[in-house]
Amino acid sequence: MTERMTGAQALVRALEQVGVDTVFGIPGGAILPAYDPLFDSRQVRHVLVRHEQGAGHAAQGYAQATGKVGVCMATSGPGATNLVTPIADAYMDSVPIVAITGQVASGAIGTDAFQEADIGGITMPITKHNFLVTDPADIGRTIAEAFHIASTGRPGPVLVDIAKDALQKEVDFVWPQPMQLPGYRPAIRPHAKQIREAARLLTTAKRPVLYVGGGVIKARAADELRTLAELTGAPVVTTLMAKGALPDSHPLHMGMPGMHGSVGAVGALQQSDLLVALGARFDDRVTGRIDTFAPDAKVVHADIDPAEISKNRHADVPIVGDCRDVLTDLITAVRNEHAAGRKGDHEDWWRQLSAWRETYPLGYETPADGSLAPQQVIQRIGQIAGPDALYVAGVGQHQMWTAQFIGYERPGAFINSGGLGTMGFAVPAAMGVKQGRPDTTVWAIDGDGCFQMTNQELATCAIEGIPIKVAVINNGNLGMIRQWQTLFYNERYSNSDLQSRRIPDFVRLAEAYGCVGLRCDSAAEVDATINKAMEINDVPVVIDFIVHHDAMVWPMVAAGTSNDDIKIARDLAPDWGNDD
Numbered sequence: 001m002t003e004r005m006t007g008a009q010a011l012v013r014a015l016e017q018v019g020v021d022t023v024f025g026i027p028g029g030a031i032l033p034a035y036d037p038l039f040d041s042r043q044v045r046h047v048l049v050r051h052e053q054g055a056g057h058a059a060q061g062y063a064q065a066t067g068k069v070g071v072c073m074a075t076s077g078p079g080a081t082n083l084v085t086p087i088a089d090a091y092m093d094s095v096p097i098v099a100i101t102g103q104v105a106s107g108a109i110g111t112d113a114f115q116e117a118d119i120g121g122i123t124m125p126i127t128k129h130n131f132l133v134t135d136p137a138d139i140g141r142t143i144a145e146a147f148h149i150a151s152t153g154r155p156g157p158v159l160v161d162i163a164k165d166a167l168q169k170e171v172d173f174v175w176p177q178p179m180q181l182p183g184y185r186p187a188i189r190p191h192a193k194q195i196r197e198a199a200r201l202l203t204t205a206k207r208p209v210l211y212v213g214g215g216v217i218k219a220r221a222a223d224e225l226r227t228l229a230e231l232t233g234a235p236v237v238t239t240l241m242a243k244g245a246l247p248d249s250h251p252l253h254m255g256m257p258g259m260h261g262s263v264g265a266v267g268a269l270q271q272s273d274l275l276v277a278l279g280a281r282f283d284d285r286v287t288g289r290i291d292t293f294a295p296d297a298k299v300v301h302a303d304i305d306p307a308e309i310s311k312n313r314h315a316d317v318p319i320v321g322d323c324r325d326v327l328t329d330l331i332t333a334v335r336n337e338h339a340a341g342r343k344g345d346h347e348d349w350w351r352q353l354s355a356w357r358e359t360y361p362l363g364y365e366t367p368a369d370g371s372l373a374p375q376q377v378i379q380r381i382g383q384i385a386g387p388d389a390l391y392v393a394g395v396g397q398h399q400m401w402t403a404q405f406i407g408y409e410r411p412g413a414f415i416n417s418g419g420l421g422t423m424g425f426a427v428p429a430a431m432g433v434k435q436g437r438p439d440t441t442v443w444a445i446d447g448d449g450c451f452q453m454t455n456q457e458l459a460t461c462a463i464e465g466i467p468i469k470v471a472v473i474n475n476g477n478l479g480m481i482r483q484w485q486t487l488f489y490n491e492r493y494s495n496s497d498l499q500s501r502r503i504p505d506f507v508r509l510a511e512a513y514g515c516v517g518l519r520c521d522s523a524a525e526v527d528a529t530i531n532k533a534m535e536i537n538d539v540p541v542v543i544d545f546i547v548h549h550d551a552m553v554w555p556m557v558a559a560g561t562s563n564d565d566i567k568i569a570r571d572l573a574p575d576w577g578n579d580d
């Protein structure tokens with residue numbers, strides 16, 4: 001296909017060719033030429049957001065809900081810099097997005113022109129790759145390459161910065177175009193010898209654990225994970241990014257590890273003799289003090305990104321490959337071990353694991369003053385909306401309770417900002433999720449602090465017909481900050497009290513945005529309020545849940561301490577129950 005057109009038309013045509021159906025963005029001078037042909041596209045819907053950060057998080061939500069690449073668009077300078085946070089977020093959580101930004105005309109680059117920012121330089125460390133396009137002939141190929149890079153190997157954000165004159169000039173649009181990516185070979189088959197070694201360890205270990213990270217969800221390997229778990233009988237822990245990779249209800253599931261993980265999951269890792277890390281990256285929030293983490297464990301570490309292996313913890317058996325390939329090969333290799341009569345005996349291990357699980361289940365206290373327990377609200381949303389709904393969280397206490405108290409039965413049912421921990425993620429990300437999966441119920445569970453960072457996207461949702469449901473867990477505080485101040489700063493609550501019980505009034509704010517606003521402050525009304533929200537499917541709904549101001553997230557491993565020092569309540573440590 002060769003056709004004469006402007007660079008801007010070539011951009012839109014290329015987006016159509018790679019299968020884009022939604023772009024979230026805001027126009028401005030440098031990107032304006034692209035918005036003109038975009039107006040005519042029958043395939044690409046542009047969702048006009050209220051802040052570029054919202055466009056970026058929406059693209060992330062869309063990507064995670066659909067498995068496709070999410071797309072956001074902004075103008076040069078401030079438009080582009082407003083995308084920096086979601087780009088960093090996508091980089092940390094390996095989310096495939098393509099950010100397209102206008103740049104000042106090529107002749108003006110480097111002159112401090114109006115709205116000039118070196119967004120390529122700024123995003124260099126937080127993108128998988130970025131491009132500056134100054135020749136319209138490069139636009140089509142660059143878009144093809146950007147989508148390929150974002151979605152293959154370890155997924156991540158790619159920036160395409162296009163000079164205004166490249167959008168305005170004419171060009172012969174050619175499609176398809178051969179990609180020019182020498183040295184980029186992301187599809188590596190796992191090494192057979194390493195797989196055999198991993199299978200041998202897995203069938204001889206006494207206390208193995210499958211330590212599952214977000215890579216398993218990205219590789220769509222949940223079925224294979226379940227098969228391997230059931231084949232070996234090894235316990236599974238799923239990180240914040242891997243919730244649902246194995247159903248929470250599965251008997252081999254020990255819960256979430258880490259700072260706010262279950263005692264069973266944390267104990268399993270600490271006392272294991274073999275960690276099989278699958279698409280996980282030994283994040284400090286999982287390991288606690290790294291030199292005390294799982295001291296007796298050998299490590300098999302499988303990841304598609306070789307840079308992850310032995311980054312934080314030495315891997316005895318490194319395996320580079322896509323988690324689905326790794327798991328498929330491991331299943332075969334374990335079957336071979338079994339056939340040769342080598343099968344692990346984990347009876348003692350499971351006796352220990354079950355004891356922890358039974359003694360220390362996740363739970364919460366009902367506040368004595370009659371106020372609402374935030375955990376109860378979140379638990380009931382999960383039970384009423386059920387495992388088919390999709391849940392998006394902000395960052396803070398409510399995020400941890402959303403991880404703890406909703407039962408995830410499917411991979412990808414929980415979407416949150418894990419690595420960067422970006423307050424303001426929930427509302428725009430939920431918007432992108434709902435846009436990508438319009439037939440699914442989408443709940444954003446947000447904090448009163450987070451909500452005040454990006455709630456303007458409710459206007460976008462109302463106008464564009466994207467009926468998300470938002471539960472604001474309103475504790476009047478930057479609750480996670482308050483929790484740390486309670487525990488580690490002598491209850492000196494410096495600047496964590498938002499006083500947001502009525503300023504702003506979230507119900508009236510919701511109504512101002514064209515949404516339905518509801519309020520609930522008593523346990524007796526929780527179900528009725530959630531049910532009411534479940535019945536409203538034509539406009540977004542916001543529920544202001546007024547909850548106890550001082551609830552805390554437990555268990556907790558204090559930052560920088562050992563997982564062995566996990567507390568199940570203030571000054572209360574679990575009894576590990578073994579004498580050694």
Ligand SMILES: Cc1ncc(C[n+]2csc(CCOP(=O)(O)OP(=O)(O)O)c2C)c(N)n1
Pocket residue numbers: 394395396397398399421422423424446447448449450451473475477478479480481
């Ligand atoms: C953009 C950003 N700024 C600051 C922080 C630090 N931080 C982490 S949690 C938190 C409090 C969040 O408050 P809220 O949204 O009310 O949630 P809660 O903890 O009360 O559930 C803060 C300020 C952050 N994670 N992100």
Ligand SMILES: [Mg+2]
Pocket residue numbers: 447448449473474475476477478479
């Ligand atoms: Mg709060």
